[in-house]
Amino acid sequence: MTRNHPHVSRPLPEPPRIGPPDWASVRADFPLLEREVHGKPLIYLDSANTGQKPAAVIEAVDDFYRHHNANVSRAVHALGTEATEAYESARNRLAAFLNVRSDELVLCSGTTFALNLVAYSWALPQLKAGDAIVLTRMEHHANIVPWQIVAQRTGAVIKVAELNEAGELDLEGLYALMTPEVKLLAMSHVSNVLGTVNPVREICREARRRGIVTVIDGSQAAPHRALDVGSIGCDFYAVTGHKMAGPTGTGALWARRELLASMPPFLGGGEMIKEVRFEGTVYNDAPHRFEAGTPNIAGFVGLGAAVDYLTGLGMEHVEAREQELLAHATEALAGVEGLRIFGNAREKAAVVSFLVEGAHAHDLATLLDLEGVAIRSGHHCAHPLMQKLGVGATCRASFAFYNTHEEIDAFVAALQKVRRLLA
Template sequence: MSAIAAQAHAAPAAFDVARVRADFPLLARSVHGKPLVYLDNANTSQKPASVIATVDEHYRRHNANVSRAVHQLGEEATLAYEGARDKLARFVNAPRDELVLTSGTTQAINLVAYSYALPRLGPGDAILTTLMEHHANIVPWQLVAQRSGASVKFAPINERGELIVERYLEMLTPEVKLACVAHVSNVLGTVNPVREIARECARRGIPLLVDGSQAVPHRPVDVQALGCDFYAFTGHKMLGPTGTGALWARRSHLEAMPPFFGGGEMIRQVRVDGTTFADPPHKFEAGTPNIAGFVGLGAAVDYYETLDLDAIHAWEQQLLAHATARLRELPGLRLIGEAAEKEPVISFLLEGAQATDLATLLDLEGVAVRSGHHCAHPLMQHFGVPATLRASLAFYNTMEEVDAFVAALLKVRKLLL
């Protein structure tokens, strides 16, 4: 084991990973007769028992629709649902009336694409994004560009997987009506300088949207301090249930944006000659929401707030350093993305082995990793590869799991080569 890897074994004194792991029931199971090593956290996180119990209790004791009934169950469900909005708003330091509850980042970005961008775009206009984006921060812009006659521009990255910030800023030309960037890359783990980008966008009068899906689970996020205009994030990557997430947007934008979906709960009054809409954020929340999911997401925020977020970040950085050092010891391994500032996401390839074959065999050893293009085709094309293997860590992972992963990787590599 290298000196760097050995040094990484020392956990911060303030963080007790064994105690935390006891809160996550699924981590105790076996797969194919082997102890589970779950390293697919960028895809979805595991859920603490408190979140599972909260969702269960909601259905057992409080299940009713929200905002539509004066009976006791309806009031309880509404209080819990709106309470989740309050918790999420506090978690990212947003005013509650600027936080739209969505099914996740994809819906949040589509809301901005169709409600904010499309009415403002025309021939000759442009949207700026980057080559490292998830498809959710590319495809909606291509769709509205096709409808409006606008174009989508892609800022380049370097071979370390870092955004070339100077080039991004140079591309903020007058025809750009909206700029977009990932806070953290889901493939590379690269942390982008969002505050700097937001400051330069503001100087040019260009709104900035940030995809925060991979940032919120790993670092404290203050949307007001970042200085962006829109910030989207996903609940199931931050210990919450699937089908949950949020869009924060400046109040002035929300007030100027027309509704994206129409139906119940987003109206003030409906007449045969027209409709008046509810105030933001509710005018963007048509239909029955994922009530139990958001109640569970509120419990996920409660769980985070029992932990020291700085200690979490420090532990994850040690996991990242240890995993990176151990992987570098493997012959024929190519790391994809070696940015100076990263969150605990590692993409790589092994010479002579297909990523999907490796992932399939690793599963038989109890190790869950991701293989494929990770919804980032332009990024794969930049690096000249069809797919990568991705190991993504969370604060409940251990150094021993990293070592087990590397041992399994060495074992299955011998079977393929």
């Protein structure tokens, strides 16, 4: 394995890909997509829930366990050195993918952990009674519940920014909420239900002018679009590895260096320290201060491979491909009688949430599964948004670059068949 220094300055961008990939060949990289369910070819339309893994990622995890398995940052023997280099190499590659410094990137189990890290290590020590936190109506529970805990413990209050009929943020209303008592704004880059892509750069600029710290949930953005996190102007940005072709239990929190340096540890234990005495402990520097215990080493090796894979495709090509699939699906679904789509933002990721008149979301999803079509049904960890929409649940079809136009046509045909069965 090549030695990579864990602390690098802002990386140079990758050279642009000359042209889009051969998407049929790309699809062949994903072994699971070849299987059948209920005797039907699998049509996997649940990538917003978790993305499928290319063979390169599976093989990287397998190779680590077969040839390099050891703990990191502890042993001086060959395996320990190789494991540490592989782990820190994954940090470097993910930092390059996000265009941030690797010494500002905390590796963790995913966005939920990352948001809780900000809540416990930044917000709890900083906020007090009379302060306010702004959230948006479209947030995932992972970007609501930690802030409710902070509010309960500090006496701060939560304000909610609402949406327009298209499922876009009401920006005038959001800015009106940014009063002097607001200390924190937490919001998603892309809605996991509506697919709405929020203008985070503009919103963070307005928040910064008012001295408001910003936390962006990038779970649904990182797998689908090129990111330059530094140019967004936020203070914290969280990503989840399993949605971006990587293993489960992986993710990261990026934070401004000065904020990380000022934050106390979230968890205590091994490898987050410099020296421990019963009289007191000297903590490690960030980001390692926030990485107590043995990490998911093999998972991060796989995430490094996933980043390499996505970079090789070219995220601009990934986004363009998924926009083609979204346009095809939106047009095809318009021909389904009684179908209602939730969320028609002008800028939207490849997610379609819908209901069919007279049919429950779970019934639709169950019957579609019998046709080989995997979609999500339920509240999508977004109860407040469901309440706003006036429904208990929706179906959600979410597309990735490895899906095909033929799969979309088969999905719509299956939906028409299921609708007739439920009529």
